[in-house]
Amino acid sequence: MRALLQRVAHAHVDVDGARIGACGPGLLILVCAMQGDTADIADRLVAKITKLRIFKDEAGKMNRSLLDVGGAALVVSQFTLAADTSRGNRPGFSTAAAPAEGEALYLQVVERLREAGVTTATGQFGADMQVGLVNDGPVTIWLDTDT
Template identity: 70%
Template sequence: MRALLQRVTEAAVRVDGQIVGQCGPGLLILVCAMPGDDEATADRLAAKIARLRIFHDEAGKMNRALSDTGGEALVVSQFTLAADTSRGNRPGFSGAAAPDLANALYEHFARALAALGPKVETGRFGADMQVSLTNDGPVTIWLDTAT
């Protein structure tokens, strides 16, 4: 699985002009399931993200995890994280998991992260979504379970 984390002061996702998910201070997590991923992969990614020390401590150092801060998470499915741009000018997305598997793993990932403590809201799988955020820092981290 791939995930792009953005530390945020707030984030929201809208579908047809209506907010379907939002969070306050914490993380916006764009996530993409890849072929060969399974629930164990999603569990490992959720645990890594929950423990990742990218929030400031009292001394201003990035030394606190989402689970330490009481932060929230907004999880949004984004198959374009699997983009292959190695040939031509049009990205290919065949590296993303098939939609049925991708949706199941996306939902499993969100539940696994919530089980670790943070309040988690989600976007809507397969929908045309508009995502807004205020990046805090800015801090943006790329994770890939295959590496």
């Protein structure tokens, strides 16, 4: 699986002009399931996300996790993280999981975050979404379970 984490002061997602999800301080998490990903891989991704020390401690150093700071999350599915730009100018997305599989893994990530105690809002799988955020730092981290 792939995820792009953005530490945010706040973030929101709208569909058809209606706000469907938002979070306060924490993470905007863009998630893409790849072909061959499994439930175990989704669980490992969540474990990494919740424990990654990218929030400031009292000394101003990035030394605290999402769980440590009681941060919230906005999780948005984004198959374009699977983009292959190695040939030509049009990205290919053939390495992304099939929609039904991708949605199941996306929902598992959301559920595992909630089970970990993270207040979690979501986008709408497969929808045309507008995402807004105030990136804090800015801090943006790329996670790929293959590495």
